[in-house]
Amino acid sequence: MMANKVNIVPLSSLTIVENIEDSIWDEYAILTLLPLTVFNIDGTLYVSPIVYDSDRLPTRYLVEDWISYCSNYNGLDTLFTVGDVHLQPLPDAHMSFNFDLEDPCSLSLEVVRRVWRYSEKAILALINDSISVGDIVEKSFTGVLNSTPIEIETKTPVANKFSQPLMAYSTHPGVSIIADAGDVRSSLEVVASTKLHNIEQLFYDWIPYVGVKNDSFFILLPDVEAMLKLEMYPPSGAQIKITYFPGAIYHIMINETPSCIEAKLTWTGEDASLRAYLISPEGYVFASSIQVSDNFHMLKATGLEAGNWTLVVVETAKTTIVANYTLHVSIGSYPPQVAATLETAINAAVLASAIHAPIIFTHENLSDEILNALKLLNAREIYLIGIDDPRVSNVYNQLTERGFTVHLFSSIRSIRNVLGTRGCTLFSYFENINDFASAAVISAYHRFTAVTFKGDYAKIYHVAKMVWRWATHASDTYHGHKELHIPKNDYEIAAVWMPTLYKKITSMLTARFGCSIKQLIISSSRYDIPGVLDRSLAGALTIGRMIGIDHVERMAFISRNILNKFLSTLHLKKIITATFTTYDHGAFIHSTDFLKELAKNNSYTFEAHTHLPSILSSFENGSCIWLYLGHGMAGSGFGLFKPDVWRGYEKGGSVDDPDVDNDGFVDSSDNREHYYYYSIYDFNASIENLHSMMFISYGCVSGAWEVPTVFAQHGSPLIIASMTVTYGGIGDKVLCDLIAYLLRGLSVGEAFKKVIAEHCRTFSGSSENFYAAWYILMGDIDLKMYPFDTLPEEPALLGEILDFEKPTIIQFTYHLFSENNCLHILATVQDNTQLRNVTLHYSFDNATWYMVEMTSLGNGTYYCVITLEQGKTIYFYVEAIDLYLNVQCTSMVKVTYQKETQPVTGKEFSFTAIILTCILVAALAAIVYIYKRR
Missing domain, CATH: 2.60.120.380 (Jelly Rolls)
Structure with missing residues (x-):
């Protein structure tokens, strides 16, 4: 997985985009700024949050945590805002950029002019004017x-x-x-x-x-x-x-x-x-x-x-x-160009992020504005992207005729070959077209290629929706929605439909990518791409899902995931909180006792609580993970136990002897004196910011999606949940081994894949074990359990990466040679990158202004000579511009010329000697360089 192979560095930046419900300009704004928020340079991945303007909990908690992190390192450095942003309080930043929310082409050009200013490479994405349903x-x-x-x-x-x-x-x-x-x-x-x-x-x-x-x-x-x-x-x-x-x-x-x-x-x-x-x-x-x-x-x-x-x-x-x-x-x-445009836009942004280059959107032939922007950038290498778009050949010809080196990408396979990973992001636009921007962000983090259902492959989507209606506890349609009936989890249904779904989706990915895909992230509403698709692939692929009740919350969830390595250092500690009210009490290796010893042996503080006040207190104290083994009350809450003990017990039992009927399975719900129900709605009101605490559970507590949604809204980056009742037995095996793998340092994606393959029926094979369809991973596949690979790190500054530092004019001298009617100007300039040019701006009697490029003498020294006019006052100053268009100017100088006859003074001779010496030094340096090259 790409994110594990690179050095990940936080970037002291925050991007907030106005959310417009009936437009996709805001989504294109996110794609335009993505190469400035999540990007790769020479094997280092820089990450920062990008969110929609929202006062909802996921966004608010994320921004609070990120500002808190940056405050430990001189505060937030860069703030990007697009449109009318109302987030309060709007954080202070050392450097701010605000852009009007306008059409994608105009905004991308404005970002090039104001932020990028220099790049030898540029991405040109060919999109359509409108994305909408066709004839109705x-x-x-x-x-x-x-x-x-x-x-x-x-x-x-x-x-x-x-x-x-x-x-x-x-x-x-x-x-x-x-x-x-x-x-x-x-x-x-x-x-x-x-x-x-x-x-x-x-x-x-x-x-x-x-x-x-x-x-x-x-x-x-x-x-x-x-x-x-x-x-x-x-x-x-x-x-x-x-x-x-x-x-x-x-x-x-x-x-x-x-x-x-x-x-x-x-x-x-x-x-x-x-x-x-x-x-x-x-x-x-x-x-x-x-x-x-x-x-x-x-x-x-x-x-x-x-x-x-x-x-x-x-x-x-x-x-x-x-x-x-x-x-x-x-x-x-949906016309075919809808899917083509969205795949083009997303993958263009991902590619721009991968090579750290600006992206320019266009829906027509090369305009003068685009050509001027490319000239401004000094860009000579263009990546032209237009997936399944016949217009690319015409634009390609226009670019090559103007001398650009052009790399053409007209298929998903061609893009994957450049990105180089065997992972992808799957998204859908059927129910919410605004979802495509969040898919781009998580794809950029992993360097994944993004695809959607198009053409004949849309039938896979149709069948997934069909099977989803059947899968027991697959969604909240199970609870309280009897008109959408869901059958018992029949082995015959799973034997036919789930393997078929697995084969069809993997065949689609192989056909489009030209190779087998090993990692997959689904970024979609649970109603759009149903969870049954994840579960048909579980155990065969490393698979995770980006969740959220809509694209606004999903974006905050994704940003928290990509920043989790750093945000988790703010509040989390090596504390594992566990709640056992329904659990296996048979084999020790898959039991609550095993988990308790496993945590302690890995230097974690193990806190087992069954009563809500103690559970919440553990959260506040910095628990890094909460394990819940218990009933889910048909997906509407938690089965808890009081007084607070380290595990619930059956009627007539005790903590030490919880299994009264000696069947190897403890169900404390029959102990009505101590067992109680706590609804998810009350639980939601009881918790605040969880600061990246993970949540892992089994039981139908997670079957209705309300529980995972609540945890995501309160700042959990990971929810691994059983989608139905899997108490004891297989459920405990999956959970215990999952924690064991996480404690060994495996990523959640790797650990989840292993336990599904080891204990569950994977629909990629012929195993007769339990059902992979009962588990789902919501969160990023590269997450690791705190504190593995987790250390606070000082954020990088965008201004240092892009060079917002002005050149320095170290010395600026001039001398009037009256006998030659000329003015000699000499300047010494330094810059941390490279200078574009050093120019002299001058005017006689403050009338028409002229500009002349100064001649380089080497070693940062520049000079020029201006012919003067008798009796006129010359106004002049020196301007230095670097590659990134940072400008530094001297103060303006005013000299009035009156010709006088006088001998050359020592001062004049000294100045002339300086110029001649500089020329001689430059010539000698050139000779030495040529000699060494030989």
């Missing part, structure tokens, strides 16, 4: 729902299993099933036969649905044969109530992949309650509408593949209601 097709449907729900009640015989066919009604597509088996443990399943196929067009003829607490609601289309199945333990009878709700079915043809759809459902009718559902061509619920206001629902879905889709309007009231409704549908597709 509008459709409207109206109707009336006035049918009565159909209710069917059945009592099953006493048995372990019961099944019966389900009828499908075209007029009543909504189906609710309630199975009441009393106190008997039971599970309800609906098996529906559809034409469901995977992305290889292999048919797989059933979709299972499972209800939460045996209360199920789903959509059943007329051409689907379905079977209700009920299992009860011990054998028992159950009361089953099936309700069919009235609705209407509309078929929508989508012609392009990928496409998007927006449906607005409005209705009138007393007590009416309607909802819309989108059914994929394979027959499963892809999306459902959400309430916007009374009698108004909205449904949005993106990344749709071509085919015959179905929109279903359902009345959910259980009584006869008359509802008049209108369903307005907008269908659009």
